[in-house]
Amino acid sequence: MSENREINVSLEKLRGEIDKIDEEILELLNKRANIAIDIANIKKKTNLKFYSPERERIILERITKLNKGPFPNDALRVIFREIMSASLSLEEPLKVAYLGPEGTFTNLAAMRHFGSSAKYIPVDSIKAVFDETESGRVNYGVVPIENSNEGVVSYTLDMFMDYDLKISAEILLEVSHNLLSKSGEREKVKRIYSHPQATAQCRIWLEANMPNIPILESTSTARAAEIASQDEEAAAIASELAARIYDLQFVERHIEDNRNNYTRFLIISRDYPSKSSKDKTSILFSVKDRPGALYDVLLPFRKSKINLTKIESRPSKRRAWEYIFFVDMEGHIEDKKVRKAVEDVKEICLYLKHLGSYPVDEGIEKK
Numbered sequence: 630m631s632e633n634r635e636i637n638v639s640l641e642k643l644r645g646e647i648d649k650i651d652e653e654i655l656e657l658l659n660k661r662a663n664i665a666i667d668i669a670n671i672k673k674k675t676n677l678k679f680y681s682p683e684r685e686r687i688i689l690e691r692i693t694k695l696n697k698g699p700f701p702n703d704a705l706r707v708i709f710r711e712i713m714s715a716s717l718s719l720e721e722p723l724k725v726a727y728l729g730p731e732g733t734f735t736n737l738a739a740m741r742h743f744g745s746s747a748k749y750i751p752v753d754s755i756k757a758v759f760d761e762t763e764s765g766r767v768n769y770g771v772v773p774i775e776n777s778n779e780g781v782v783s784y785t786l787d788m789f790m791d792y793d794l795k796i797s798a799e800i801l802l803e804v805s806h807n808l809l810s811k812s813g814e815r816e817k818v819k820r821i822y823s824h825p826q827a828t829a830q831c832r833i834w835l836e837a838n839m840p841n842i843p844i845l846e847s848t849s850t851a852r853a854a855e856i857a858s859q860d861e862e863a864a865a866i867a868s869e870l871a872a873r874i875y876d877l878q879f880v881e882r883h884i885e886d887n888r889n890n891y892t893r894f895l896i897i898s899r900d901y902p903s904k905s906s907k908d909k910t911s912i913l914f915s916v917k918d919r920p921g922a923l924y925d926v927l928l929p930f931r932k933s934k935i936n937l938t939k940i941e942s943r944p945s946k947r948r949a950w951e952y953i954f955f956v957d958m959e960g961h962i963e964d965k966k967v968r969k970a971v972e973d974v975k976e977i978c979l980y981l982k983h984l985g986s987y988p989v990d991e992g993i994e995k996k
């Protein structure tokens with residue numbers, strides 16, 4: 630047998646093995662889908678929500694812990710998210726509103742979390758995401774809450790004062806910016822469009838590589854990509870998703886100055902999820918304007934040894950100099966010590982709202 634023929638025979642044999650495995654995977658996927666349909670029917674009868682972020686976290690954690698490789702955990706997460714997304718859509722696709730337009734980082738975060746079987750509705754403001762979710766026109770809303778370099782999105786925090794919506798889950802997304810244009814040729818770029826936050830995150834790269842090119846402001850990175858798709862001399866700083874949607878080429882990938890650039894998004898809904906394997910709880914409260922008030926309010930957390938992971942304050946907008954505090958802590962409200970601390974805090978402050986207890990997203994594993 631010639632060497633070539635030998636190679637062909639072993640290729641054929643291995644591909645035959647893969648075909649057999651694919652058939653088994655297919656059969657198992659359908660077996661799993663039928664069970665998911667049974668679960669959906671039970672949930673329907675008992676008025677439970679189909680989507681269970683806490684169960685999804687448990688599944689992803691279990692699968693990635695079981696994995697012995699060589700298949701990478703990041704890919705497993707994407708695949709299992711898609712499987713669960715498809716299971717949900719067998720009942721009825723979830724409707725998810727997000728801060729648009731199509732191709733924004735919020736769009737990317739929403740797709741990362743809900744998979745490609747959900748129905749996505751871009752809206753043009755953070756308030757509109759809250760409105761759509763509150764009215765029930767969508768099941769869930771996705772909004773940005775903070776960026777590791779730029780800080781908190783105070784507008785989103787303010788919305789929680791006005792709406793009675795809850796946090797169902799969080800999404801931690803590593804934000805990477807790209808310079809995109811129709812041709813992908815750097816010499817053709819005469820102007821660059823982007824959202825000021827994205828421009829700020831790429832300042833050093835832009836100064837070093839595009840020193841005399843004017844930078845123009847757009848309402849979002851996705852809008853910048855849309856402009857670049859209609860103007861041969863324009864480039865946009867935007868996401869990989871925007872490149873795909875607006876059919877743009879990469880002039881340069883990863884132009885952000887700080888590679889550790891994360892944005893956290895929240896999934897809002899009208900109900901609370903149950904406990905998962907690792908949760909956090911968010912509350913907001915206001916205190917009397919007197920010395921030591923905040924110190925007193927934080928004492929119950931110290932007593933119960935609850936780790937606070939974030940504290941933010943915002944003017945209440947109701948009375949001058951009255952402040953609202955937003956606090957994130959480790960644990961779920963169903964945990965005895967979390968419930969007790971929150972109840973104790975509630976007694977001391979003027980007003981307290983439990984925004985949600987939801988699964989922690991640790992983001993994609995660092996390689």
Ligand SMILES: O=C(O)C(=O)C[C@]1(C(=O)O)C=C[C@@H](O)C=C1
Nearest residue numbers: 665668679680681684685713716
């Ligand atoms: O376990 C459930 O509650 C299911 O509905 C099944 C399932 C899955 O496919 O595993 C589907 C969607 C939920 O968001 C979580 C899990």
